[in-house]
Amino acid sequence: MMGQFDLTEDQRAIQEMAAKFTADAITPFAAHWDEQHIFPRATIKAAAELGFGAIYVSEASGGIGLGRLEA
Numbered sequence: 001m002m003g004q005f006d007l008t009e010d011q012r013a014i015q016e017m018a019a020k021f022t023a024d025a026i027t028p029f030a031a032h033w034d035e036q037h038i039f040p041r042a043t044i045k046a047a048a049e050l051g052f053g054a055i056y057v058s059e060a061s062g063g064i065g066l067g068r069l070e071a
Helices: 009-035 041-049
Strands: none
Touching: 009 041
16 A cells, blocks of 8 residues: 655645646647657747756756656
């Protein structure tokens, strides 16, 4: 049996931000990108600017230093 846990307020905020970004900037366009073989550089850059490109990288190295649970 797996233990239960609750996300922290910060973890929930990250989850909500990721869900909103995905719903607004990825989901509506994903099929088109796939069909047209498009790599959405601007969208990937926007995700990185929100911190999603450096989740596991330590803050000392320029990342946000989060763990696997936050990802």
